[in-house]
Amino acid sequence: MSNADVIIEVLQQEGIEFLAGFPNNRLFNSAASHQMRPIIGRTERAIINMADAYTRMMNGQKIAAIAVQDGPGIEASFGAVAQAYGDNTPILMLPGAHAPAMQGYDPQFIASRSYRDITKWATLINDKRELTRKLEMAFSALKNGKPGPVLLETAAPILWGNWEGEKPTYQSPPRLRSMADPDDVERILDTLLSAARPVLIAGHGALYAEAWDELRELAELLQIPVTTSLLGKSVFPESHELALGCAGRTITKAAGHFCNESDFILGIGTSFTINDFTSRMPKDAVLGQITNEPSDVAKCRAVACAAVGDARLVLRQLIDAAKAKVGDGGRPKDSDMLAEIAALKQEFFDEWSERLLCDDEGAISPYRVIHEMNTLFDKSKTVVTHDAGNPRDQLVPFYSAETPRGYLGWGKSTHLGSSLGMAMGGKLARPDWLSVNFVGDTGFGQTSNDVETAVRSNLPILTIIVNNGVMAGYGNYMPDAVEKYQSSATGGDYTAMSQAMGAYAERIEKASDVRAALERGVAQTEAGNVAVLEFMTREEPVLAAASKWGM
Incomplete structure (x- = not known):
């Protein structure tokens, strides 16, 4: 078997169903010989965008792999991978690399070096004996913690060479999820219950955790309105009576009004990263945060309380703790608040109806x-x-x-x-x-x-x-x-x-x-x-x- 066959068989073991990209890369032929569909784009950029969206749609439970040529192929891929990194999409980049004898000379492009700022992990394989171990490390990074692109750059002589001896073993790394410290959960719950105008804002992490049922249950249990970040849009049904709409670079009237009126905003699966394309929370807002990445806690804004853990699991902790305090039936419907949300939605439509x-x-x-x-x-x-x-x-x-x-x-x-x-x-x-x-x-x-x-x-x-x-x-x-x-x-x-x-x-x-x-x-x-x-x-x-x- 070829070394490329080794890589493709690992991808199949990880449930990958197609190989996207642009040739020349030996992996495409091995994929086809193993009944894995190659999808070849006209440009590296568009095909990586495709792989990025596929992985998002699968909430990272299935991951797309992309193969491109060493040199021009991986150079042309930079922008699309940078975009995936900015949005924390776990895609696997599998470029070729120049032969080891060429790697030490300028201006040869070494992707594993140049991509370190836009990947979660990037490494170079110059020895075929490292193939399965590096793939195990790659999939562990793709499956766990804060998501992001991973790059395995394999020297062309390795990709085009043959495996000799016994077939290598590969052990698929597990997916790991953690609950938060119960004391941290209690602090968040106490802050929510004592707030007069709390708001929940759900981010991309809530989608990756597949936490939409728990988010809805918590919102209804405690009668708290919900907005989302741009990347979190769709995790909460926007026709729901507690839905405020999305708070992106543009925003609904309900989301803008309630966030400005709120005395506590709890971010769920969001880093609160300040950038030009996501709403900044009001400057005087008191914030709380649930995230699976410790380095995102209070990264851009101070937070009054936080919990580190998987959004779905932590929401379940919050729900269970809330039921112990307010009862299984939760708080009664807040008719005044619901009427306020409905009125704001209607006002927003009326104000824009001339254009709509x-x-x-x-x-x-x-x-x-x-x-x-x-x-x-x-x-x-x-x-x-x-x-x-x-x-x-x-x-x-x-x-x-x-x-x-x-x-x-x-x-x-x-x-x-x-x-x-x-x-x-x-x-x-x-x-x-x-x-x-x-x-x-x-x-x-x-x-x-x-x-x-x-x-x-x-x-x-x-x-x-x-x-x-x-x-x-x-x-x-x-x-x-x-x-x-x-x-x-x-x-x-x-x-x-x-x-x-x-x-x-x-x-x-x-x-x-x-x-x-x-x-x-x-x-x-x-x-x-x-x-x-x-x-x-x-x-x-x-x-x-x-x-x-x-x-």
Whole structure:
């Protein structure tokens, strides 16, 4: 057997079902000979985005592996891996490496060295006897603790060489979860019970822990409203009477109001990392935190109390302790608070209804497209993801997520065009779901060649382009460049381009045609076709910004 066969058999033992990436890498041939499906993209970036989304959809219970060539392949992969690292996605990168005799000379690229800042663990294999032990270490890192990408760089002579002697043994590392110190749990519970206006904010860790049932049970038991981070969106049904909506770079009125009114905000599975694409909690807010990573406790903000452990297990501890204090039936429904939430939701819709229901002549409002998506799609079997920039900021507050992983929020690092690969990963993970990416024309232009990857790989996704012919909102950052040189203008016929790539595609120019076009696009995906709908929209950088709430 070849050394590549050794690696592939370990991947199969770990339940990995496909190998994504771009050749040349010996692992692709070994994967095929072992009945493991290779999925080859047009670009490393898009195919890594696909693998990233697949792993998220599986909540890390299944992990995607990506193989690329030494040198140019792993160099071109850097941005997508950096994005996965920013969002703590446990993917396995398996690049080749230059032969050992070449590794000591500049300018040879050594991925295990250069990737250390954007991976949880990165190492170089120059000796085939290390293969299974390094793979055991890699999967232990992927399965346990704070998630993140892992990179195993294997020298080309090893990948292309043969294993001699007895077949090596591999011991799959266990998945380990821990409860928190009971005293820490009691402190959090006492703070929740004594607070007059507590709020729960659920992050990505709550999804990875698959803690949505426990989150809902705690919220209902103690009558505490729930918001989510951008990455945590979908862990709590946003139509629920206690749901405030998402607190991302843009935010619902209910989330902004309650977070500002709150005297205690408990983060569940969130690091409270301060960045440009997640709401900052109000500066005077008293915070508590549940996280599985000790280094995230009070990382960016002081916390009054914290517990370190798996979000699902710690929530169960909280629920059991709460029932001991308030009874199994919990607190009575807080009718006044529920009425306040409902009123804020209605006010928010009313304030934006002119855009959401816009039926003007001329270019379509992107908010009208979002509204029709929100009211048309079957939320029980649809996953929607945004792209970077205005599409994200417009979509997040107005698309209601109802099912865990029915929305893929991403973006501590926000690469334009990533949503195409993300939608492919959503479809790969849930073949029976509708998988949709909502993208602007500038973002689509970044990765549009991989429409052909979706077609060729039989991943019938629905891409919704809101094409306003400009980089929306960039005029605020470079007004002179826009005025003198039209530097924010973009062009292209993305309908024709998508058709040339083998997709069903159409251009929509009237608001009155939006819903029917979406229905046709959904029908095309159900027939097994990739669909691209290009909506000709106006530039509308008017946002429900979290900054307006001081967040």
